[in-house]
Amino acid sequence: MDEGKILACGAEVTSANIGSDAAVVDCRxxxxxxxxxxxxxxxxxxGASHRETIATVSAAxxxxxxxxxxxxxxxxxxxxxxxxxxYIMRRARDNAKVRIGVCAAxxxxxxxxxxxxxxxxxxxxxxxxxxxSQSVRSSQVMRRAMTYARDFDALVMHYAEDADxxxxxVMNEGEFAxxxxxxxxxxxxxxxxxxxxxxxxxxxxxxxxxxxxxxSLSLEIIRRAKGKGLPVTCGTSINHLTLNENDIGDYRTxxxxxxxxxxxxxxxxxxxxxxxxxxxxxxxxxxxxxxxxKRVPFSEAAYGAIGVETILAxxxxxxxxxxxxxxQLVSAMxxxxxxxxxxxxxxxxxxxxxxLVVFDPDEPFVVDxxxxxSRSKNTPFDEARLQGRVKHTFVNGAAVWTERARA
Numbered sequence: 001m002d003e004g005k006i007l008a009c010g011a012e013v014t015s016a017n018i019g020s021d022a023a024v025v026d027c028r029x030x031x032x033x034x035x036x037x038x039x040x041x042x043x044x045x046x047g048a049s050h051r052e053t054i055a056t057v058s059a060a061x062x063x064x065x066x067x068x069x070x071x072x073x074x075x076x077x078x079x080x081x082x083x084x085x086x087y088i089m090r091r092a093r094d095n096a097k098v099r100i101g102v103c104a105a106x107x108x109x110x111x112x113x114x115x116x117x118x119x120x121x122x123x124x125x126x127x128x129x130x131x132x133s134q135s136v137r138s139s140q141v142m143r144r145a146m147t148y149a150r151d152f153d154a155l156v157m158h159y160a161e162d163a164d165x166x167x168x169x170v171m172n173e174g175e176f177a178x179x180x181x182x183x184x185x186x187x188x189x190x191x192x193x194x195x196x197x198x199x200x201x202x203x204x205x206x207x208x209x210x211x212x213x214x215x216s217l218s219l220e221i222i223r224r225a226k227g228k229g230l231p232v233t234c235g236t237s238i239n240h241l242t243l244n245e246n247d248i249g250d251y252r253t254x255x256x257x258x259x260x261x262x263x264x265x266x267x268x269x270x271x272x273x274x275x276x277x278x279x280x281x282x283x284x285x286x287x288x289x290x291x292x293x294k295r296v297p298f299s300e301a302a303y304g305a306i307g308v309e310t311i312l313a314x315x316x317x318x319x320x321x322x323x324x325x326x327x328q329l330v331s332a333m334x335x336x337x338x339x340x341x342x343x344x345x346x347x348x349x350x351x352x353x354x355x356l357v358v359f360d361p362d363e364p365f366v367v368d369x370x371x372x373x374s375r376s377k378n379t380p381f382d383e384a385r386l387q388g389r390v391k392h393t394f395v396n397g398a399a400v401w402t403e404r405a406r407a
Contacts, residue, residue, distance in 0.1 A: 034334040038070065038311065039281055044375070047076025063309050064310060066311065105132070106131040128154070128157050150205050155341065166185045183299075198224070198232065208231065208232050236270055238311045242267075281333075289305075366386075
Protein backbone atom coordinates (compact mmCIF):
# COMPACT_ATOMS: atom_id res chain seq x y z
CA MET A 1 0.00 0.00 0.00
CA ASP A 2 1.14 3.53 -0.71
CA GLU A 3 -0.57 6.93 -0.74
CA GLY A 4 -3.87 5.33 0.29
CA LYS A 5 -4.01 2.85 -2.59
CA ILE A 6 -3.29 -0.83 -3.08
CA LEU A 7 -0.13 -1.03 -5.21
CA ALA A 8 -0.17 -4.79 -5.69
CA CYS A 9 -1.74 -7.90 -4.22
CA GLY A 10 -1.67 -11.66 -4.54
CA ALA A 11 1.21 -13.96 -5.35
CA GLU A 12 3.25 -11.18 -6.96
CA VAL A 13 3.82 -9.58 -3.55
CA THR A 14 6.77 -11.27 -1.86
CA SER A 15 9.38 -10.33 0.71
CA ALA A 16 11.92 -10.18 -2.11
CA ASN A 17 10.19 -7.52 -4.20
CA ILE A 18 8.47 -5.13 -1.80
CA GLY A 19 11.56 -3.06 -1.09
CA SER A 20 13.59 -2.63 2.06
CA ASP A 21 11.79 0.52 3.17
CA ALA A 22 8.34 -1.09 3.29
CA ALA A 23 6.70 -1.76 6.65
CA VAL A 24 5.50 -5.37 6.88
CA VAL A 25 2.57 -6.73 8.88
CA ASP A 26 2.88 -10.46 9.52
CA CYS A 27 -0.49 -12.06 8.74
CA ARG A 28 0.47 -15.72 9.04
CA UNK A 29 -2.51 -17.75 10.20
CA UNK A 30 -4.89 -14.83 9.64
CA UNK A 31 -7.27 -13.67 6.93
CA UNK A 32 -7.03 -10.46 4.92
CA UNK A 33 -10.18 -8.91 3.45
CA UNK A 34 -11.39 -5.55 2.20
CA UNK A 35 -12.59 -3.31 5.00
CA UNK A 36 -16.25 -3.90 5.78
CA UNK A 37 -18.95 -1.52 4.53
CA UNK A 38 -21.95 -1.07 6.84
CA UNK A 39 -24.97 0.50 5.11
CA UNK A 40 -27.08 1.25 8.20
CA UNK A 41 -25.47 3.03 11.16
CA UNK A 42 -26.86 5.64 13.54
CA UNK A 43 -23.99 8.04 14.26
CA UNK A 44 -25.57 10.27 16.92
CA UNK A 45 -24.55 13.64 15.51
CA UNK A 46 -26.17 16.09 15.37
CA GLY A 47 -28.67 15.95 18.20
CA ALA A 48 -28.07 12.66 20.03
CA SER A 49 -24.47 12.72 21.21
CA HIS A 50 -25.61 11.25 24.56
CA ARG A 51 -26.27 8.00 22.64
CA GLU A 52 -23.34 8.07 20.24
CA THR A 53 -20.82 10.41 18.65
CA ILE A 54 -18.92 10.22 15.40
CA ALA A 55 -15.74 9.64 17.41
CA THR A 56 -17.16 6.75 19.45
CA VAL A 57 -18.98 5.02 16.60
CA SER A 58 -15.94 5.24 14.35
CA ALA A 59 -13.75 3.77 17.10
CA ALA A 60 -16.21 0.90 17.43
CA UNK A 61 -16.24 0.46 13.67
CA UNK A 62 -12.45 0.34 13.44
CA UNK A 63 -12.31 -2.28 16.19
CA UNK A 64 -14.88 -4.34 14.28
CA UNK A 65 -13.15 -4.13 10.91
CA UNK A 66 -15.69 -1.71 9.43
CA UNK A 67 -13.94 0.94 7.33
CA UNK A 68 -16.97 2.61 5.71
CA UNK A 69 -20.31 3.44 7.34
CA UNK A 70 -23.46 4.88 5.80
CA UNK A 71 -25.03 7.21 8.35
CA UNK A 72 -28.82 7.10 8.67
CA UNK A 73 -30.70 10.42 8.25
CA UNK A 74 -32.41 10.20 11.66
CA UNK A 75 -30.46 12.98 13.31
CA UNK A 76 -31.82 16.11 14.97
CA UNK A 77 -32.43 17.95 12.73
CA UNK A 78 -32.89 15.25 10.10
CA UNK A 79 -30.52 15.19 7.14
CA UNK A 80 -32.92 16.94 4.79
CA UNK A 81 -30.81 20.00 3.98
CA UNK A 82 -27.41 20.62 2.43
CA UNK A 83 -26.15 22.29 5.62
CA UNK A 84 -26.70 19.13 7.66
CA UNK A 85 -24.95 17.00 5.04
CA UNK A 86 -22.01 19.41 5.15
CA TYR A 87 -21.98 19.39 8.96
CA ILE A 88 -21.75 15.59 9.13
CA MET A 89 -19.05 15.45 6.47
CA ARG A 90 -16.96 18.07 8.28
CA ARG A 91 -17.40 16.37 11.66
CA ALA A 92 -16.47 13.04 10.12
CA ARG A 93 -13.37 14.54 8.52
CA ASP A 94 -12.23 15.94 11.85
CA ASN A 95 -13.26 13.16 14.25
CA ALA A 96 -13.78 9.84 12.46
CA LYS A 97 -11.25 7.04 12.18
CA VAL A 98 -13.16 5.46 9.29
CA ARG A 99 -15.05 6.71 6.24
CA ILE A 100 -18.59 7.99 6.83
CA GLY A 101 -20.99 8.40 3.94
CA VAL A 102 -24.20 10.37 4.30
CA CYS A 103 -27.63 8.92 3.59
CA ALA A 104 -29.94 11.91 3.28
CA ALA A 105 -33.65 12.11 3.97
CA UNK A 106 -36.04 10.98 1.25
CA UNK A 107 -38.78 13.29 2.54
CA UNK A 108 -38.59 16.59 4.37
CA UNK A 109 -38.34 16.10 8.11
CA UNK A 110 -38.72 12.34 7.47
CA UNK A 111 -42.44 13.08 7.70
CA UNK A 112 -43.33 11.22 4.50
CA UNK A 113 -45.40 14.10 3.12
CA UNK A 114 -43.12 16.13 0.85
CA UNK A 115 -40.08 14.83 -1.00
CA UNK A 116 -36.69 16.27 -0.09
CA UNK A 117 -34.44 18.16 -2.49
CA UNK A 118 -32.69 15.06 -3.78
CA UNK A 119 -30.72 16.92 -6.43
CA UNK A 120 -29.18 19.51 -4.10
CA UNK A 121 -28.57 16.93 -1.36
CA UNK A 122 -26.69 14.79 -3.86
CA UNK A 123 -24.59 17.76 -4.92
CA UNK A 124 -23.82 18.40 -1.23
CA UNK A 125 -22.40 14.88 -0.91
CA UNK A 126 -25.26 12.50 -0.01
CA UNK A 127 -24.80 9.10 -1.66
CA UNK A 128 -28.23 7.58 -0.93
CA UNK A 129 -31.70 8.60 0.25
CA UNK A 130 -33.83 7.00 2.94
CA UNK A 131 -36.73 7.80 5.23
CA UNK A 132 -34.94 6.20 8.15
CA SER A 133 -37.02 3.79 10.21
CA GLN A 134 -40.28 5.31 8.99
CA SER A 135 -41.90 4.03 5.83
CA VAL A 136 -43.35 6.51 3.38
CA ARG A 137 -47.04 5.81 3.88
CA SER A 138 -48.37 7.62 0.81
CA SER A 139 -47.95 5.68 -2.42
CA GLN A 140 -48.20 8.92 -4.36
CA VAL A 141 -45.39 10.56 -2.38
CA MET A 142 -43.29 7.43 -2.79
CA ARG A 143 -43.91 7.41 -6.53
CA ARG A 144 -42.85 11.05 -6.80
CA ALA A 145 -39.72 10.39 -4.72
CA MET A 146 -38.76 7.44 -6.91
CA THR A 147 -39.38 9.39 -10.11
CA TYR A 148 -37.30 12.30 -8.85
CA ALA A 149 -34.54 9.95 -7.69
CA ARG A 150 -34.52 8.19 -11.05
CA ASP A 151 -33.94 11.47 -12.85
CA PHE A 152 -30.82 12.02 -10.71
CA ASP A 153 -29.80 8.34 -10.86
CA ALA A 154 -30.01 8.36 -7.05
CA LEU A 155 -30.40 5.29 -4.85
CA VAL A 156 -33.64 5.03 -2.87
CA MET A 157 -33.29 3.02 0.34
CA HIS A 158 -36.52 2.20 2.12
CA TYR A 159 -37.57 0.60 5.38
CA ALA A 160 -40.71 -1.36 4.51
CA GLU A 161 -43.28 -1.49 7.27
CA ASP A 162 -46.98 -0.69 7.40
CA ALA A 163 -47.13 1.65 10.40
CA ASP A 164 -50.80 0.98 11.09
CA UNK A 165 -50.25 -2.78 11.36
CA UNK A 166 -47.06 -2.44 13.39
CA UNK A 167 -48.01 0.36 15.75
CA UNK A 168 -49.59 -1.73 18.51
CA UNK A 169 -46.97 -4.48 18.46
CA VAL A 170 -43.60 -4.77 20.17
CA MET A 171 -42.29 -8.14 18.93
CA ASN A 172 -42.94 -10.77 16.27
CA GLU A 173 -46.53 -11.97 16.17
CA GLY A 174 -46.92 -15.62 17.11
CA GLU A 175 -47.06 -18.18 19.87
CA PHE A 176 -44.03 -16.86 21.72
CA ALA A 177 -45.44 -13.32 21.88
CA UNK A 178 -48.72 -14.73 23.17
CA UNK A 179 -46.92 -16.65 25.93
CA UNK A 180 -45.09 -13.48 26.96
CA UNK A 181 -48.32 -11.50 26.89
CA UNK A 182 -46.90 -9.02 24.37
CA UNK A 183 -48.64 -7.56 21.32
CA UNK A 184 -47.24 -8.87 18.05
CA UNK A 185 -46.25 -7.38 14.71
CA UNK A 186 -47.26 -9.64 11.79
CA UNK A 187 -44.96 -10.47 8.88
CA UNK A 188 -47.49 -8.87 6.57
CA UNK A 189 -46.65 -5.43 7.96
CA UNK A 190 -43.35 -5.67 6.10
CA UNK A 191 -44.66 -7.49 3.05
CA UNK A 192 -47.49 -5.11 2.17
CA UNK A 193 -45.20 -2.09 1.83
CA UNK A 194 -42.44 -4.04 0.10
CA UNK A 195 -44.86 -5.38 -2.50
CA UNK A 196 -46.14 -1.85 -3.15
CA UNK A 197 -42.59 -0.59 -3.57
CA UNK A 198 -41.75 -3.26 -6.13
CA UNK A 199 -44.71 -2.15 -8.21
CA UNK A 200 -43.54 1.44 -7.97
CA UNK A 201 -40.02 0.42 -9.02
CA UNK A 202 -41.53 -1.26 -12.07
CA UNK A 203 -43.52 1.90 -12.77
CA UNK A 204 -40.69 4.41 -12.30
CA UNK A 205 -37.47 2.52 -13.00
CA UNK A 206 -35.77 3.94 -9.87
CA UNK A 207 -32.83 2.18 -8.23
CA UNK A 208 -34.24 0.69 -5.01
CA UNK A 209 -32.68 -0.98 -1.98
CA UNK A 210 -34.87 -2.62 0.67
CA UNK A 211 -32.94 -1.79 3.82
CA UNK A 212 -34.15 -4.66 6.01
CA UNK A 213 -35.98 -7.77 4.84
CA UNK A 214 -36.75 -10.18 7.66
CA UNK A 215 -39.34 -12.66 6.40
CA SER A 216 -39.56 -15.47 3.86
CA LEU A 217 -42.50 -13.66 2.26
CA SER A 218 -40.29 -10.64 1.62
CA LEU A 219 -37.63 -12.85 0.05
CA GLU A 220 -40.21 -14.20 -2.38
CA ILE A 221 -41.09 -10.65 -3.43
CA ILE A 222 -37.42 -9.74 -3.93
CA ARG A 223 -36.78 -12.89 -5.96
CA ARG A 224 -39.69 -12.09 -8.26
CA ALA A 225 -38.52 -8.50 -8.71
CA LYS A 226 -34.98 -9.58 -9.53
CA GLY A 227 -36.37 -12.21 -11.89
CA LYS A 228 -38.07 -9.39 -13.82
CA GLY A 229 -34.78 -7.56 -14.09
CA LEU A 230 -35.85 -4.68 -11.85
CA PRO A 231 -33.05 -2.54 -10.33
CA VAL A 232 -33.70 -3.93 -6.85
CA THR A 233 -31.37 -5.02 -4.05
CA CYS A 234 -31.97 -5.82 -0.39
CA GLY A 235 -30.25 -6.18 2.94
CA THR A 236 -30.88 -7.73 6.32
CA SER A 237 -29.31 -7.23 9.72
CA ILE A 238 -26.77 -9.46 11.39
CA ASN A 239 -29.26 -9.71 14.28
CA HIS A 240 -31.97 -11.27 12.13
CA LEU A 241 -29.46 -13.71 10.63
CA THR A 242 -28.08 -14.95 13.93
CA LEU A 243 -30.84 -14.44 16.54
CA ASN A 244 -34.53 -15.30 16.77
CA GLU A 245 -37.52 -14.33 18.90
CA ASN A 246 -36.73 -17.03 21.48
CA ASP A 247 -33.53 -15.17 22.38
CA ILE A 248 -35.71 -12.47 23.93
CA GLY A 249 -36.19 -14.98 26.73
CA ASP A 250 -37.38 -13.32 29.90
CA TYR A 251 -38.16 -9.90 28.35
CA ARG A 252 -34.59 -8.97 27.36
CA THR A 253 -35.04 -5.42 26.10
CA UNK A 254 -31.63 -5.33 24.39
CA UNK A 255 -33.24 -7.65 21.84
CA UNK A 256 -36.22 -5.40 21.17
CA UNK A 257 -35.65 -4.38 17.57
CA UNK A 258 -37.46 -2.97 14.60
CA UNK A 259 -38.27 -5.01 12.57
CA UNK A 260 -38.67 -7.53 15.41
CA UNK A 261 -36.63 -10.70 15.65
CA UNK A 262 -38.58 -13.40 13.84
CA UNK A 263 -39.12 -17.14 14.37
CA UNK A 264 -36.35 -19.67 13.83
CA UNK A 265 -37.93 -20.79 10.55
CA UNK A 266 -37.78 -17.23 9.27
CA UNK A 267 -34.18 -16.85 10.42
CA UNK A 268 -33.21 -19.98 8.51
CA UNK A 269 -35.01 -18.66 5.44
CA UNK A 270 -32.91 -15.49 5.66
CA UNK A 271 -29.71 -17.53 5.90
CA UNK A 272 -30.77 -19.47 2.82
CA UNK A 273 -31.53 -16.17 1.07
CA UNK A 274 -28.01 -14.97 1.87
CA UNK A 275 -26.50 -18.21 0.60
CA UNK A 276 -28.40 -18.13 -2.71
CA UNK A 277 -27.72 -14.44 -3.37
CA UNK A 278 -31.24 -13.09 -2.84
CA UNK A 279 -29.94 -11.01 0.07
CA UNK A 280 -27.23 -8.68 -1.18
CA UNK A 281 -26.06 -6.95 1.98
CA UNK A 282 -25.59 -7.57 5.70
CA UNK A 283 -25.81 -4.52 7.98
CA UNK A 284 -25.26 -4.05 11.69
CA UNK A 285 -28.34 -1.81 12.05
CA UNK A 286 -26.30 -0.07 14.73
CA UNK A 287 -28.81 1.80 16.90
CA UNK A 288 -27.42 2.84 20.30
CA UNK A 289 -29.82 3.46 23.16
CA UNK A 290 -28.98 4.66 26.64
CA UNK A 291 -29.80 2.85 29.87
CA UNK A 292 -32.89 4.94 30.62
CA UNK A 293 -34.64 3.75 27.47
CA LYS A 294 -33.73 0.06 27.84
CA ARG A 295 -33.94 -0.67 31.57
CA VAL A 296 -37.73 -0.43 31.50
CA PRO A 297 -40.57 -2.91 30.83
CA PHE A 298 -40.26 -4.53 27.40
CA SER A 299 -43.34 -2.85 25.95
CA GLU A 300 -41.97 0.58 26.94
CA ALA A 301 -38.35 0.05 25.88
CA ALA A 302 -36.83 1.77 22.87
CA TYR A 303 -36.06 -0.24 19.76
CA GLY A 304 -32.50 -0.90 18.66
CA ALA A 305 -29.16 -2.48 19.44
CA ILE A 306 -25.53 -1.63 18.83
CA GLY A 307 -23.67 -3.89 16.44
CA VAL A 308 -21.01 -2.23 14.29
CA GLU A 309 -18.20 -3.64 16.45
CA THR A 310 -19.52 -7.23 16.49
CA ILE A 311 -20.92 -7.59 12.95
CA LEU A 312 -18.02 -9.67 11.64
CA ALA A 313 -17.72 -11.96 14.65
CA UNK A 314 -21.48 -12.52 14.75
CA UNK A 315 -21.53 -13.23 11.02
CA UNK A 316 -18.80 -15.82 11.41
CA UNK A 317 -21.32 -17.87 13.41
CA UNK A 318 -22.92 -18.70 10.06
CA UNK A 319 -19.58 -19.73 8.58
CA UNK A 320 -18.64 -21.93 11.52
CA UNK A 321 -22.09 -23.56 11.35
CA UNK A 322 -21.54 -24.36 7.66
CA UNK A 323 -24.54 -22.28 6.53
CA UNK A 324 -22.61 -19.89 4.27
CA UNK A 325 -19.04 -19.76 3.02
CA UNK A 326 -16.56 -17.17 4.22
CA UNK A 327 -16.41 -15.54 0.75
CA GLN A 328 -20.21 -15.26 0.73
CA LEU A 329 -20.22 -13.58 4.13
CA VAL A 330 -17.40 -11.18 3.25
CA SER A 331 -18.98 -10.33 -0.11
CA ALA A 332 -22.22 -9.23 1.59
CA MET A 333 -20.20 -6.91 3.83
CA UNK A 334 -17.78 -5.52 1.23
CA UNK A 335 -18.10 -5.71 -2.54
CA UNK A 336 -21.91 -5.85 -2.74
CA UNK A 337 -22.45 -2.71 -0.61
CA UNK A 338 -19.71 -1.00 -2.59
CA UNK A 339 -21.39 -1.88 -5.88
CA UNK A 340 -24.81 -0.73 -4.69
CA UNK A 341 -23.45 2.57 -3.34
CA UNK A 342 -21.04 2.92 -6.29
CA UNK A 343 -18.00 3.24 -4.09
CA UNK A 344 -14.44 2.35 -5.15
CA UNK A 345 -13.59 0.52 -1.92
CA UNK A 346 -14.68 -2.96 -0.85
CA UNK A 347 -12.28 -4.92 -3.05
CA UNK A 348 -8.73 -6.22 -3.06
CA UNK A 349 -7.45 -4.93 -6.37
CA UNK A 350 -4.57 -2.85 -7.68
CA UNK A 351 -5.50 0.83 -7.47
CA UNK A 352 -8.40 0.32 -5.04
CA UNK A 353 -8.49 2.29 -1.78
CA UNK A 354 -6.31 0.62 0.83
CA UNK A 355 -9.14 -0.13 3.28
CA LEU A 356 -8.34 -3.52 4.79
CA VAL A 357 -9.12 -5.77 7.74
CA VAL A 358 -6.94 -8.56 9.09
CA PHE A 359 -8.74 -11.05 11.32
CA ASP A 360 -8.54 -14.45 12.95
CA PRO A 361 -11.82 -16.21 12.14
CA ASP A 362 -11.38 -18.85 14.82
CA GLU A 363 -10.24 -16.98 17.94
CA PRO A 364 -12.98 -17.28 20.60
CA PHE A 365 -14.05 -14.57 23.00
CA VAL A 366 -16.94 -13.59 25.24
CA VAL A 367 -18.62 -10.27 24.49
CA ASP A 368 -18.16 -7.85 27.38
CA UNK A 369 -20.17 -4.64 26.87
CA UNK A 370 -17.67 -2.71 29.00
CA UNK A 371 -14.96 -3.40 26.42
CA UNK A 372 -17.02 -2.17 23.47
CA UNK A 373 -16.18 1.27 22.10
CA SER A 374 -19.71 2.52 21.46
CA ARG A 375 -20.96 5.14 23.91
CA SER A 376 -24.07 3.01 24.54
CA LYS A 377 -23.77 -0.63 25.60
CA ASN A 378 -27.05 -2.16 24.43
CA THR A 379 -25.55 -5.14 22.62
CA PRO A 380 -27.80 -8.14 21.92
CA PHE A 381 -24.68 -10.32 22.24
CA ASP A 382 -24.03 -9.46 25.89
CA GLU A 383 -21.94 -12.35 27.32
CA ALA A 384 -22.31 -14.31 24.06
CA ARG A 385 -19.50 -16.62 22.98
CA LEU A 386 -18.29 -15.58 19.54
CA GLN A 387 -15.39 -16.55 17.28
CA GLY A 388 -13.47 -14.06 15.18
CA ARG A 389 -11.10 -11.35 16.33
CA VAL A 390 -10.09 -8.31 14.27
CA LYS A 391 -6.32 -7.86 14.51
CA HIS A 392 -5.68 -4.86 12.26
CA THR A 393 -7.85 -2.34 10.44
CA PHE A 394 -6.49 0.03 7.79
CA VAL A 395 -8.27 3.01 6.23
CA ASN A 396 -6.67 4.76 3.28
CA GLY A 397 -3.51 2.81 4.02
CA ALA A 398 -3.22 4.00 7.63
CA ALA A 399 -3.66 1.72 10.64
CA VAL A 400 -6.74 2.79 12.62
CA TRP A 401 -6.96 -0.30 14.84
CA THR A 402 -4.41 -2.83 16.08
CA GLU A 403 -5.41 -5.29 18.74
CA ARG A 404 -3.27 -5.15 21.82
CA ALA A 405 -1.47 -8.31 22.86
CA ARG A 406 -3.45 -10.37 25.35
CA ALA A 407 -1.97 -11.88 28.46
